Amino acid sequence: MATRKEIKQDAVARVKDERAAGKARKAELEAMSPDERTAAKAADKAAATEAKAAAKAERAEVRPTLNRAQRRELKRRARVYRKVKHRPRRAIGWGVTAAAGIGVIALAAPYVGGIMRITQLEFSDDTPEAQAARDAATGVAESISDEGMVLLKNDNDVLPLDGGVNVFSFASFNLRLGGAGSGGSNTAGAPTLYEALEAQGVDYNTDLYATMEDAGAAHQGDNGNFVSQMVGMLTGGGENEPAPDYLTDDVLAQARSFSDTAIVVIGNDGAEGADLTQEQLQLTEAERDLLDKVTSVMDHVVVVVNSGNQMELGFLDEYPQIDTAVWMGTPGPQGATSLAKILTGEVNPSGRLTDTYAYDVASAPSTENFGDYNYTNAKRGFLDYEEGIYVGYRWYETRYAGDEAGYADTVQFPFGYGLSYTDFSWDVAEPAIDGDTISVDVAVTNDGAVAGKDVVEVYYSAPYTDGGIEKSAIDLAGYAKTSELAPGASETVTVTFDVQDMASWDTSAGSYLLEAGDYEISARTDVHTPVASSTVAVVDPVVYDADPDTGTAYESRFGYAEGDLTYLSRADWDGTYPAAPDGTETASDALLERMDPTYVAASGDAPTYGADNGLTLSDMVGVDYDDPQWDAFLDQLTVDEQVDLFSYGAYATKEVDRLGIPSMTMLDSPAGLNSLFSPLDAAAYPSEIVVASTWNDELAYALGESVGHEANAYGIQVWYAPGMNIHRTAMGGRDFEYFSEDPLVSGKMAAAIVRGSEDQGVLTTIKHFALNEQEVNARTGENIFVSEQALREIYLKPFEIAVKESDPAGAMSSFLNIGGSWAGGNADLLQGVLRDEWGFDGFVSTDAVLGGWMNPEDAARNGNDLMLAVLPTATVNTTKAAVKADPVGMGASLRDRVHTILYTVAKTSAMDSQ
Numbered sequence: 001m002a003t004r005k006e007i008k009q010d011a012v013a014r015v016k017d018e019r020a021a022g023k024a025r026k027a028e029l030e031a032m033s034p035d036e037r038t039a040a041k042a043a044d045k046a047a048a049t050e051a052k053a054a055a056k057a058e059r060a061e062v063r064p065t066l067n068r069a070q071r072r073e074l075k076r077r078a079r080v081y082r083k084v085k086h087r088p089r090r091a092i093g094w095g096v097t098a099a100a101g102i103g104v105i106a107l108a109a110p111y112v113g114g115i116m117r118i119t120q121l122e123f124s125d126d127t128p129e130a131q132a133a134r135d136a137a138t139g140v141a142e143s144i145s146d147e148g149m150v151l152l153k154n155d156n157d158v159l160p161l162d163g164g165v166n167v168f169s170f171a172s173f174n175l176r177l178g179g180a181g182s183g184g185s186n187t188a189g190a191p192t193l194y195e196a197l198e199a200q201g202v203d204y205n206t207d208l209y210a211t212m213e214d215a216g217a218a219h220q221g222d223n224g225n226f227v228s229q230m231v232g233m234l235t236g237g238g239e240n241e242p243a244p245d246y247l248t249d250d251v252l253a254q255a256r257s258f259s260d261t262a263i264v265v266i267g268n269d270g271a272e273g274a275d276l277t278q279e280q281l282q283l284t285e286a287e288r289d290l291l292d293k294v295t296s297v298m299d300h301v302v303v304v305v306n307s308g309n310q311m312e313l314g315f316l317d318e319y320p321q322i323d324t325a326v327w328m329g330t331p332g333p334q335g336a337t338s339l340a341k342i343l344t345g346e347v348n349p350s351g352r353l354t355d356t357y358a359y360d361v362a363s364a365p366s367t368e369n370f371g372d373y374n375y376t377n378a379k380r381g382f383l384d385y386e387e388g389i390y391v392g393y394r395w396y397e398t399r400y401a402g403d404e405a406g407y408a409d410t411v412q413f414p415f416g417y418g419l420s421y422t423d424f425s426w427d428v429a430e431p432a433i434d435g436d437t438i439s440v441d442v443a444v445t446n447d448g449a450v451a452g453k454d455v456v457e458v459y460y461s462a463p464y465t466d467g468g469i470e471k472s473a474i475d476l477a478g479y480a481k482t483s484e485l486a487p488g489a490s491e492t493v494t495v496t497f498d499v500q501d502m503a504s505w506d507t508s509a510g511s512y513l514l515e516a517g518d519y520e521i522s523a524r525t526d527v528h529t530p531v532a533s534s535t536v537a538v539v540d541p542v543v544y545d546a547d548p549d550t551g552t553a554y555e556s557r558f559g560y561a562e563g564d565l566t567y568l569s570r571a572d573w574d575g576t577y578p579a580a581p582d583g584t585e586t587a588s589d590a591l592l593e594r595m596d597p598t599y600v601a602a603s604g605d606a607p608t609y610g611a612d613n614g615l616t617l618s619d620m621v622g623v624d625y626d627d628p629q630w631d632a633f634l635d636q637l638t639v640d641e642q643v644d645l646f647s648y649g650a651y652a653t654k655e656v657d658r659l660g661i662p663s664m665t666m667l668d669s670p671a672g673l674n675s676l677f678s679p680l681d682a683a684a685y686p687s688e689i690v691v692a693s694t695w696n697d698e699l700a701y702a703l704g705e706s707v708g709h710e711a712n713a714y715g716i717q718v719w720y721a722p723g724m725n726i727h728r729t730a731m732g733g734r735d736f737e738y739f740s741e742d743p744l745v746s747g748k749m750a751a752a753i754v755r756g757s758e759d760q761g762v763l764t765t766i767k768h769f770a771l772n773e774q775e776v777n778a779r780t781g782e783n784i785f786v787s788e789q790a791l792r793e794i795y796l797k798p799f800e801i802a803v804k805e806s807d808p809a810g811a812m813s814s815f816l817n818i819g820g821s822w823a824g825g826n827a828d829l830l831q832g833v834l835r836d837e838w839g840f841d842g843f844v845s846t847d848a849v850l851g852g853w854m855n856p857e858d859a860a861r862n863g864n865d866l867m868l869a870v871l872p873t874a875t876v877n878t879t880k881a882a883v884k885a886d887p888v889g890m891g892a893s894l895r896d897r898v899h900t901i902l903y904t905v906a907k908t909s910a911m912d913s914q
Helices: 004-031 034-065 069-083 087-107 109-119 129-147 191-201 206-213 226-235 249-258 285-297 335-344 365-369 393-399 404-411 589-595 628-635 639-647 689-693 695-713 743-758 786-796 797-806 825-836 858-860 871-887 889-905 909-912
Strands: 150-154 166-168 261-268 302-304 322-327 382-384 411-413 424-430 432-434 437-446 455-461 473-482 489-496 504-506 511-514 517-526 529-538 542-544 763-769 783-785 811-814 844-847
Touching: 004 034, 004 069, 069 285, 129 335, 150 511, 166 191, 166 206, 166 285, 191 335, 206 249, 249 285, 249 529, 261 285, 285 302, 322 335, 404 411, 424 529, 432 783, 437 473, 455 489, 473 489, 473 743, 473 825, 504 786, 628 889, 639 825, 639 858, 639 871, 639 889, 689 695, 689 743, 695 743, 743 763, 743 786, 743 797, 786 797, 811 825, 825 858, 844 889, 858 871, 871 889
Parallel strands: 166 261, 261 302, 302 322, 382 783, 763 811, 811 844
Antiparallel strands: 150 322, 424 437, 432 437, 437 489, 455 473, 455 517, 504 511, 511 542, 517 529
């Protein structure tokens, strides 16, 4: 067999000969008269068509005589040839991009220094340690995608596959392995579905494959570069499935003769910067035509759902031939391999959905005002979370409680749902109460014929008083995943949670309230399917008026974020159901003032600058944050140095050589280290939606640990991850980048990832704090209005769990304005809740600074330590002006921010160079 090098050499020689021939033919044509040239071009086109048909016929004749290895080599040769042939086209594209970039830089001359800082970042990604870290990452990624895929349907036990299979759809050539934008990753070189099937010994229909190739299907690959990611951010996805005109009667007859089983891949792309429409979450006309044709000749059809968003999958019920479906999400570089292993049974699927799959995604009340809404008197968008706490399963399980027929008509796959190739039985013990905690033991036994893992989900149902504090009919309390159990084997898992977790936020009292009454504790296979339940009685109500970990008194802090809205209530579903804005909304004077706060200069003494105390940052390593020595060190900094340290927070902090302060490097993304502005060869991982669907905290930890090893090898100190906003709707453009519609799953998974990374000394920033559930208007200062109960119980809860269970070193504030107050300049959020209530003692960075509403003065005064300003000049100028106007108050605030920044730098590997 030929080596990769030999194959590439052959391709280069072939393309060289073709170009030489083409150049010679071009010269011949130019020498002809116009009429002769027209006739010659027509003859050349006809000859090319005839040659293509002859080559196709020759391939069809030769293919049956080749063994699997020979067929694989032919495909590899064809793929390498196409890549080499199209290289000039890519070079031209890069040339245009470079020219455009030069033009932008020319227009932004004052900002070139800031841009150059991040475009010139260099990473030690070519060392043996770096390669070893990437090699290890491949195994971690595959373990996650093995367990993160969900078997939705398997009637007639079509899976595991037994025999050959037809693979239809252009989508099968280019599996969607991740999303686009800062949450993307480089999946170049990832195995294709066809390569993975071959590796698993699956005999797929190569004639059908060739037919789709001839019709234009081709593996495009993913170069993972900045330009392609930005295009993804702007376009929100890739190409759609074409009309299946290529599936002629003869082609379908051949496929039928090959096998009675087919695989069809459907899906869509998520991307930062754009949301999806309901239509994009439905089958396209071409996809439906494809299914019509496939089901007309196939007895068994396996649908692979390749999407990080909840799609409308009602069509699975419409075709009797579709007896099997697998959700693979956006599973990272080893996704095809994991899918193939599940299809063959090498891996028994153990994933569970972390979202509710409704037949109609618009049946969720949150979709009523999801979209583009703006004030008539201000250039600002707004978004009302009028659904309150009724997000995801909390809506469907509460709205249809006691109405099984209505539920069945509305929900196709419940939250927490997933099938296996084996059967499990559970022996559920009564809940045990030990002081402030509740635990449930569940003995899980594998009653089937193959090994597998199971997920135990424990829920609680709190008593509800009509018209009282809003309560979901059911809430997830905890979960546990078994190890792999051999047939007949058993394992007891324990799910533990705090009694206070069952309390509800009482906005009127500014505290949590555990009301008296009966609380049902149930072990379930999914949110809607109980296995066993018990009742725990609370005799007297319990008020929790202070955080149990910090002792800080609770208080209602976000009344201004509630707005003048009516929030959805189970006391009157119809009367309180959300309605979309009508386009006449205006911002009040109070809201306009909150959007543009002003400050009064403080009296007193300004901080000391430029002192000569003989300290360098190396002297501060290991020194407690509150140690007076920090004051002596900070006194040495000049105003300009402090302003730069605060302002240059995009991907690399500012160095101050004279004081031994090194630059700290910070990179995206939750799916693997991603440098948008400079080259980096890093591993990729499954998207967070797939990570969460494993319901395996140990795998989440392994992901963080693996990234930590990589970051250390490359010289990176901070990882902008994990992303942990809520899947408020199925249309969120970054849903692939977040974990779930449920705050507990989101918080637990995030905490595990943080521990994995920070145990390796690589710091993380939990993000986006908070309310970044929609992409439309997110980057223009959108105002979010939400009830404080929903804010605390749904949207802040994942961050609270992560802070308390993993002690992250960093957080990233969001673009959004909470009731008009920008998250990065909101003292109630960053100081009152994050630091005071929860005890967070790390640094806070903004998201990318994209507009004037992300005011550095607001950030400095209210607890945001770093400005992620890609173009920092404006931030520097604004900050200097604010210090000049208020040298005492703003000067002290800036000093606090720099203190936190340097305390952070002193904890990182950046100090190794000092």
